[in-house]
Amino acid sequence: MCGAFVYVYVAGVRYQLVGGGGVERAGIGELIARRPDLASRFNIRPTQDVVIIVNEDGRPVARPMRWGLIPSWAKAERLPKSTFNARDDRLASSGMWRGPFKHSRGVIPATGFFEWKKIDGAKQPMYITTKDGREFVFAAVYDSWINEHGERVDSCAIVTTSANEFMATVHDRMPVMLDDETMALWLDPVTTETGRLQSILLPAPSESLQMHPVLGRVNSYRNDDPDLISMVPPADVPPCSPIDPDDPSSPMQLNFLQYDQCTLTTTRVDPKPDDR
Numbered sequence: 168m169c170g171a172f173v174y175v176y177v178a179g180v181r182y183q184l185v186g187g188g189g190v191e192r193a194g195i196g197e198l199i200a201r202r203p204d205l206a207s208r209f210n211i212r213p214t215q216d217v218v219i220i221v222n223e224d225g226r227p228v229a230r231p232m233r234w235g236l237i238p239s240w241a242k243a244e245r246l247p248k249s250t251f252n253a254r255d256d257r258l259a260s261s262g263m264w265r266g267p268f269k270h271s272r273g274v275i276p277a278t279g280f281f282e283w284k285k286i287d288g289a290k291q292p293m294y295i296t297t298k299d300g301r302e303f304v305f306a307a308v309y310d311s312w313i314n315e316h317g318e319r320v321d322s323c324a325i326v327t328t329s330a331n332e333f334m335a336t337v338h339d340r341m342p343v344m345l346d347d348e349t350m351a352l353w354l355d356p357v358t359t360e361t362g363r364l365q366s367i368l369l370p371a372p373s374e375s376l377q378m379h380p381v382l383g384r385v386n387s388y389r390n391d392d393p394d395l396i397s398m399v400p401p402a403d404v405p406p407c408s409p410i411d412p413d414d415p416s417s418p419m420q421l422n423f424l425q426y427d428q429c430t431l432t433t434t435r436v437d438p439k440p441d442d443r
Contacts, residue, residue: 168252168282168327168338168340168341169251169252169280169282169305169325169327169340169341169342170212170213170251170252170281171210171211171212171280171281171385172211172277172278172279172280172281172305173208173209173210173211173277173278173279173280173281173294173395173396174205174207174208174211174217174218174276174277174278175206175207175208175209175278176195176199176205176206176207176218178196193220193226193227193228193229194228194229195218195220195229195276197229198218198229198230198231199218202216202231204216205217205218205231208391209391209392209393209395209396210281210385210388210390210391210395211234212234212388213234213235213251214233214234214235215233215234216231216232216233216234217231217232217233217234217275217323218230218231218275218276219231219232219273219274219275219307219309219323220273220274220275220276220354221271221272221273221309221354222272222273222354222355222356225356227354230273230321231321232309232321232322232323233320233321233322233323234251234322234323234324234325235250235251235322235324236250236251236253236263236267236308236309236310236322236323236324237250237310237312237320237322238263238266238267238310238312239266239310239311239312239313241312243314243315247263250263250322250324251324251325252324252325252326252327252340253267253268253308253324253325253326253327254326254327254328254340255326255327255328255343255365255368258308258326258361258364258365258368259361259365264308264324266310267308267309267310267324268308268361268364269359269361270356270359271308271309271310272306272307272308272309272353272354272364273307273308273309273323273354274304274305274306274307274345274350274353274354275304275305275307275323275325276302276303276304276305277302277303277304277305277342278296278302278303279294279295279296279303279396280294280295280303280342281293281294281295281381281385282295282334282337282338282378283337283338284336284337284380291380291383292380292381292382292383292385292386293337293378293379293380293381294378294379294380294381294395294396294398295334295376295377295378296376296377296378297375297376297377298374298375298376298377299375303342303344304344304345304346304350305325305326305342305343305344305345306325306326306342306343306344306345306353306368307323307324307325307326308323308324308326309321309322309323309324310322310323325342325343326342326343326368327340327341327342327343328340328341328342328343328368328369328370329341329370330370331370331371331372331373331376332373333373333374333376333378334370334373334376337378341370341371343368343369343370344371345367349367352364352367353367379398380398380399380400381395381396381397381398381399382394382395382397382399
């Protein structure tokens, strides 16, 4: 599972995508210039916009998308819940994921991500990164939906797979992390054979990852600052701050569902007209 992650944009960082292109050619720099709010974020949560790289007409392009996939066929009054993660073993069989898996695949760059480890009955937040300092590239799927106001909403989900031995100490699922070779295949629109695509959705090697405990402040989506990823000694985790739909700082976007890390549930959020 992946319910919170970090992305810090660094100009000049490149990934091989398709045709020898890279992140800069995908236009992440231009996207950040237009949307500086997407550049350095230390507590990204479902329903918020994320940077995703997709293949458009044979070239990689950076797009902002809502994290939490809304399928094109969804009805406004019955939006699906908990669609920020897509299980690898359901991509080819589920009506939710089958279309995006075959035709709408992307990658989401991330600096690290959070999981919550049970310690003496409490949930200690842990921050996971690569040992070599490289950024993650999460496999993703996406779709486009037209809401009741006629507005197009592009949204995405991070693909998860079974946890490796290292990650199994905190959760039984983990994001699919692609390398240069598998990223190129994942973004290749010509590749639609499910068996070939599923063959690359594997857990990253345990020895490539590291984790450390962080402040319980990350439990609240209201907090977003560099201190959230600083290592701290394992300690008592303060209570979560549940979502208050009347709180003007709540990340309400259109008529969507908000994910609550405290209770691991989603809540219907119907924003006021000024919030649309």
